[in-house]
Amino acid sequence: xxxxxxxxxxxxxxxxxxxxxxxxxxxxxxxxxxxxxxxxxxxxxxxxxxxxxxxxxxxxxxxxxxxxxxxxxxxxxxxxxxxxxxxxxxxxxxxxxxxxxxxxxxxxxxxxxxxxxxxxxxxxxxxxxxxxxxxxxxxxxxxxxxxxxxxxxxxxxxxxxxxxxxxxxxxxxxxxxxxxxxxxxxxxxxxxxxxxxxxxxxxxxxxxxxxxxxxxxxxxxxxxxxxxxxxxxxxxxxxxxxxxxxxxxxxxxxxxxxxxxxxxxxxxxxxxxxxxxxxxxxxxxxxxxxxxxxxxxxxxxxxxxxxxxxxxxxxxxxxxxxxxxxxxxxxxxxxxxxxxxxxxxxxxxxxxxxxxxxxxxxxxxxxxxxxxxxxxxxxxxxxxxxxxxxxxxxxxxxxxxxxxxxx
Amino acid sequence: xxxxxxxxxxxxxxxxxxxxxxxxxxxxxxxxxxxxxxxxxxxxxxxxxxxxxxxxxxxxxxxxxxxxxxxxxxxxxxxxxxxxxxxxxxxxxxxxxxxxxxxxxxxxxxxxxxxxxxxxxxxxxxxxxxxxxxxxxxxxxxxxxxxxxxxxxxxxxxxxxxxxxxxxxxxxxxxxxxxxxxxxxxxxxxxxxxxxxxxxxxxxxxxxxxxxxxxxxxxxxxxxxxxxxxxxxxxxxxxxxxxxxxxxxxxxxxxxxxxxxxxxxxxxxxxxxxxxxxxxxxxxxxxxxxxxxxxxxxxxxxxxxxxxxxxxxxxxxxxxxxxxxxxxxxxxxxxxxxxxxxxxxxxxxxxxxxxxxxxxxxxxxxxxxxxxxxxxxxxxxxxxxxxxxxxxxxxxxxxxxxxxxxx
Numbered sequence: 001x002x003x004x005x006x007x008x009x010x011x012x013x014x015x016x017x018x019x020x021x022x023x024x025x026x027x028x029x030x031x032x033x034x035x036x037x038x039x040x041x042x043x044x045x046x047x048x049x050x051x052x053x054x055x056x057x058x059x060x061x062x063x064x065x066x067x068x069x070x071x072x073x074x075x076x077x078x079x080x081x082x083x084x085x086x087x088x089x090x091x092x093x094x095x096x097x098x099x100x101x102x103x104x105x106x107x108x109x110x111x112x113x114x115x116x117x118x119x120x121x122x123x124x125x126x127x128x129x130x131x132x133x134x135x136x137x138x139x140x141x142x143x144x145x146x147x148x149x150x151x152x153x154x155x156x157x158x159x160x161x162x163x164x165x166x167x168x169x170x171x172x173x174x175x176x177x178x179x180x181x182x183x184x185x186x187x188x189x190x191x192x193x194x195x196x197x198x199x200x201x202x203x204x205x206x207x208x209x210x211x212x213x214x215x216x217x218x219x220x221x222x223x224x225x226x227x228x229x230x231x232x233x234x235x236x237x238x239x240x241x242x243x244x245x246x247x248x249x250x251x252x253x254x255x256x257x258x259x260x261x262x263x264x265x266x267x268x269x270x271x272x273x274x275x276x277x278x279x280x281x282x283x284x285x286x287x288x289x290x291x292x293x294x295x296x297x298x299x300x301x302x303x304x305x306x307x308x309x310x311x312x313x314x315x316x317x318x319x320x321x322x323x324x325x326x327x328x329x330x331x332x333x334x335x336x337x338x339x340x341x342x343x344x345x346x347x348x349x350x351x352x353x354x355x356x357x358x359x360x361x362x363x364x365x366x367x368x369x370x371x372x373x374x375x376x377x378x379x380x381x382x383x384x385x386x387x388x389x390x391x392x393x394x395x396x397x398x399x400x401x402x403x404x405x406x407x
Numbered sequence: 408x409x410x411x412x413x414x415x416x417x418x419x420x421x422x423x424x425x426x427x428x429x430x431x432x433x434x435x436x437x438x439x440x441x442x443x444x445x446x447x448x449x450x451x452x453x454x455x456x457x458x459x460x461x462x463x464x465x466x467x468x469x470x471x472x473x474x475x476x477x478x479x480x481x482x483x484x485x486x487x488x489x490x491x492x493x494x495x496x497x498x499x500x501x502x503x504x505x506x507x508x509x510x511x512x513x514x515x516x517x518x519x520x521x522x523x524x525x526x527x528x529x530x531x532x533x534x535x536x537x538x539x540x541x542x543x544x545x546x547x548x549x550x551x552x553x554x555x556x557x558x559x560x561x562x563x564x565x566x567x568x569x570x571x572x573x574x575x576x577x578x579x580x581x582x583x584x585x586x587x588x589x590x591x592x593x594x595x596x597x598x599x600x601x602x603x604x605x606x607x608x609x610x611x612x613x614x615x616x617x618x619x620x621x622x623x624x625x626x627x628x629x630x631x632x633x634x635x636x637x638x639x640x641x642x643x644x645x646x647x648x649x650x651x652x653x654x655x656x657x658x659x660x661x662x663x664x665x666x667x668x669x670x671x672x673x674x675x676x677x678x679x680x681x682x683x684x685x686x687x688x689x690x691x692x693x694x695x696x697x698x699x700x701x702x703x704x705x706x707x708x709x710x711x712x713x714x715x716x717x718x719x720x721x722x723x724x725x726x727x728x729x730x731x732x733x734x735x736x737x738x739x740x741x742x743x744x745x746x747x748x749x750x751x752x753x754x755x756x757x758x759x760x761x762x763x764x765x766x767x768x769x770x771x772x773x774x775x776x777x778x779x780x781x782x783x784x785x786x787x788x789x790x791x792x793x794x795x796x797x798x799x800x801x802x803x804x805x806x807x808x809x810x811x812x813x814x
Contacts, residue, residue: 013582043585073578079585164807165706171480171810172709175420178450178486201805204812294704299572302579305712308806388806398608399715399795400571403578405611 002034003105005323007056008041008048009074009140010081010111010118014154014301015161016315017140018404020110021076022069023319024138025056028106034327039102042406044079045109045118048098049091054406067404069316070394072302075404082114083121092125099133106134106326110319112141112152116334116358123332123354136322137334137354140315142301144194147360148352149336153318154301156311156387159198161303162187162296163388166202166242169294170209174238181290182229182283183240185210186276188300190246192363193217195300197376198384199242209240217363218373219250222258225279226286228374233289245295247275255279304401309390314347321349345386409441410512412730414463415448415455416481416547417488417518417525421561421708422568423722424547425811427517428483429476430726431545432463435513441734446509449813451486452516452525455505456498461813474811476723477801479709482811489521490528499532506540513541513733517726519548519559523741523765530739530761543729544741544761547722549708551601554767555759556743560725561708563718563794566605568710569594569703570795573609573649576701577616581645588697589636589690590647592617593683595707597653599770600624602707604783605791606649616647624770625780626657629665632686633693635781640696652702654682662686711808716797721754728756752793 005028009017021040028035042052054076059065068075084091099107109119116137123135139146142158166185173183187196193215200213211232214220232239247255256275276293283291318335325333333351340346368380395402412435416424428447435442449459461483466472475482491498506514516526526544533540546553549565573592580590594603600622607620618639621627639646655661663681683700690698725742732740740758747753775787802809 009582013579043583047585071578072575074582077584078582080583160806164712165710167807167810168479168709168711169705171478171812172420172705175416175481175485176450176487177484178454201807204810292705294706295702297701298576298579298699299701299706302575303572303712304575305571305710385805390806391803396798398792399567399797400574400608403574403611405578 002036004036004039004103005106005108006039006041006048006053006102006104007108008044008110009076009078010044010109010115011078011140012301013072013074013078014140014142015072015157015304015307016153016312017110018068018071018073018075019312019315020138020140020153020319022065023316024108024323025065027320027323029057029060031323031327035106036103040076043077044081045083045095046079046081047077049095051098053102064404067395067402069312070304070307070392071403072304075406080114083118087121087125087128095122096125096131104133106323108136108138108319108322108326110138110140112143113146113358113360116354119334119354120332120358126331134326134329134331136326136330138319138322139334139336142195143189143192145192145361145363146357147362148357150339150347151337151387153311153315155194156308157306158195158300159201159384160308160388161300161306162195162198163201164306165296166199166210166240167204170202170240173240177237179237179290180233181238181292182233183238184276184279184291184293185240185242186245186274186293186295187242188296189216189244191216191361193244194364196242196244197364197380200376200381201384201388207235209236209238210242211236211239212241212374213376214241214243214247214374215364215369216244216246216248217366218369220247220255222255222282224372226283229283229287243275243279245275304394307392307394308388309392310387312392318349325351409443411443411446411510412513412515413446413448413455413460413509413511414515414517415451416483416485417451417516417522418485418547419708420479420481420485421547421549422479422564422711422714423560423719424517425475425478425480425482426719426722427545427547427560427726429472430723431515431730432472434727434730436464436467438730438734442513443510447483450484451488452490452502453486453488454484456502458505460509471811474802474809476719477711477714477799478810479711482813487521490525494528494532494535502529503532503538511540513730515543515545515726515729515733517545517547519550520553520765520767523761526741526761527739527765533738541733541736541738543733543737545726545729546741546743549602550596550599552599552768552770553764554769555764557746557754558744558794560718560722562601563715564713565602565707566608566791567715567795568707568713569602569605570608571713572703573606573617573647574611577609577647580647584644586644586697587640588645588699590645591683591686591698591700592647592649593652593700593702594649595703596623596651598623598768600651601771603649603651604771604787607783607788608791608795614642616643616645617649618643618646619648619781620783621648621650621654621781622771622776623651623653623655624773625776627654627662627780629662629689631779633690636690636694650682650686652682711801714799714801715795716799717794719799725756732758
């Protein structure tokens with residue numbers, strides 16, 4: 001008997017979270033043997049609770065679904081809504097009532113570890129109360145911090161953006177090579193340094209910028225940092241440094257929190273600033289060289305210009321794979337990637353227990369962090385390089401990328 | 408009789424300043440009837456004074472010259488060096504001695520209005536002391552603020568970057584459409600708002616983000632700004648605002664200076680990095696909504712991912728045109744663009760008196776600024792749209808853009 005399908009997106013957007021949406025929708029629309037209507041939930045589980053859904057099939061007919069494949073952001077909207085720990089909370093019967101109302105048999109949720117928490121709870125509730133609805137998580141995060149998977153869709157494109165942008169910033173920073181300068185690039189990643197480490201891929205040759213890379217996995221020492229920068233300035237006049245937004249002293253204090261003296265506006269309000277800005281001021285003050293900080297900000301998760309072909313392909317395939325396995329009867333699982341041994345990059349799609357994934361964080365292995373916490377090893381670049389391969393042609397109109405959006 | 412050629416780059420880099428370099432070098436190498444050795448000066452006129460030059464011809468043989476066409480930054484390096492006003496200063500005989508030493512007959516300088524000041528002084532010195540060396544300026548600036556030209560190479564690519572990035576940021580900012588938010592995007596441009604105005608091109612439909620755009624040409628009133636944001640929040644939950652880094656109160660105070668701790672750069676210039684951050688704090692404090700500021704920073708002038716085909720083609724052609732006209736006998740001129748009337752975009756390349764261009768600034772016409780200083784008119788978008796057309800394929804290696812660089 002056919003069952004209807006619902007798919008949602010949750011957490012922060014990435015450049016390929018919509019490619020995963022495409023994968024789910026495309027596969028479900030093509031599995032007429034098992035799937036009835038394919039719904040999208042607007043603003044995740046939170047919107048769904050309020051009955052905000054849309055029929056996805058018209059998007060295929062209008063051609064909009066094709067556009068979704070290369071559109072950054074979350075087409076369906078997102079939410080940050082945590083389901084209660086207590087499965088006897090009243091929200092669960094309400095949610096399952098909604099699912100019944102729409103005749104849902106297959107539920108797909110695209111997101112990071114918080115979203116996997118939602119999948120975990122819904123599947124456990126279903127098991128407890130005998131619902132046969134199948135719940136599958138489709139992974140997504142630029143942070144690459146999900147456990148039990150080689151990597152996560154969203155990371156490859158963000159890493160490609162960081163690597164190419166750091167390469168461009170390094171060229172820009174080196175035009176006045178008769179004057180010493182330091183450029184600090186702040187990259188996203190509060191607890192895991194995977195994305196910051198991708199700055200290493202920017203190097204055009206051994207000894208090229210970025211000369212220094214600091215991840216949140218290693219305790220950050222500002223005095224050692226200043227010494228590292230001084231040594232680097234002896235090698236090249238223009239030093240580029242990549243830091244994670246989450247660099248910290250190893251005792252729970254973020255470097256950006258040291259910025260008590262940063263600034264007060266005319267109304268006497270404290271101006272909040274990032275780690276990059278803090279270190280910019282520190283270097284200026286202590287080393288007296290020209291210094292600039294660049295915060296890559298949301299562009300690293302929403303740039304369509306640097307979509308990785310590999311990442312996009314895998315995002316689509318992971319969505320489609322989730323549908324296939326749900327139809328086969330799986331539930332309470334997340335789609336994961338298992339890298340096969342060998343010189344050429346190949347991965348298997350597998351399912352992992354979502355309960356073992358949610359609320360966990362995978363950080364960069366200590367043995368991949370070198371130079372007393374100021375660089376990453378060749379093992380890291382060998383790991384990351386396959387994930388940024390391939391380009392994606394984004395449709396254009398009037399000289400600009402053409403994107404899908406809900407009317 | 409053949410004369411040698413020298414070309415230099417000066418001021419801040421752009422995405423196509425190397426395309427102009429390519430245009431000069433390619434044309435000069437192909438004019439064997441008039442041109443001997445083609446030299447590049449390293450770090451502009453300042454490096455040249457110290458005898459830092461390179462022979463450009465080997466770059467053509469090695470294929471590096473082709474790569475230069477799509478490489479951001481200044482391949483030859485740059486400088487910010489102002490020649491003395493007094494033409495009887497001792498630096499002039501020294502410079503002309505160097506030019507004689509290298510047998511230079513044609514001198515090309517790629518840059519903005521400061522660089523045109525260099526071309527002006529050198530050509531006036533040559534006229535005064537009977538030198539027959541020809542001095543031609545090749546325009547470059549993302550600010551688009553040179554007078555006597557319809558537009559300037561570098562602007563089209565930067566405008567395309569700003570428009571596409573603001574479009575992506577708007578998608579990213581709208582994923583939580585159940586919560587009100589404000590995103591402030593800070594764009595380069597100290598005195599001229601051309602680049603900030605390009606944010607208007609990001610709109611996918613009438614009434615789309617960015618809902619508000621503030622240029623430095625209009626006095627910025629923080630109270631009116633807060634009212635504008637409040638009104639915009641009534642129309643849509645997620646408001647995106649573009650501001651120029653140079654927004655000011657109309658009486659000489661930059662908005663970022665309202666934050667009490669503002670640094671001074673090595674030239675003694677006040678650092679303009681905080682207008683977005685200042686307004687972020689103001690909106691948070693006064694309107695109590697979620698707010699974020701994004702500084703596009705150097706990426707807007709060094710991103711190769713958003714090269715405008717039109718801009719790159721014109722940058723190359725303007726370099727080549729300068730060589731052609733110098734050989735014909737012109738000196739003391741800058742290559743300029745004259746837009747032809749008619750529906751289709753076409754331009755003539757012309758020469759303008761460099762003395763009328765240097766040290767001037769072209770700002771956005773007052774009649775193109777609408778909404779009491781919070782938007783731009785359709786005349787602006789009609790002007791800017793042709794300049795961002797066309798894409799450029801950047802050579803790739805290992806999943807990243809491949810760039811030329813001096814060894």
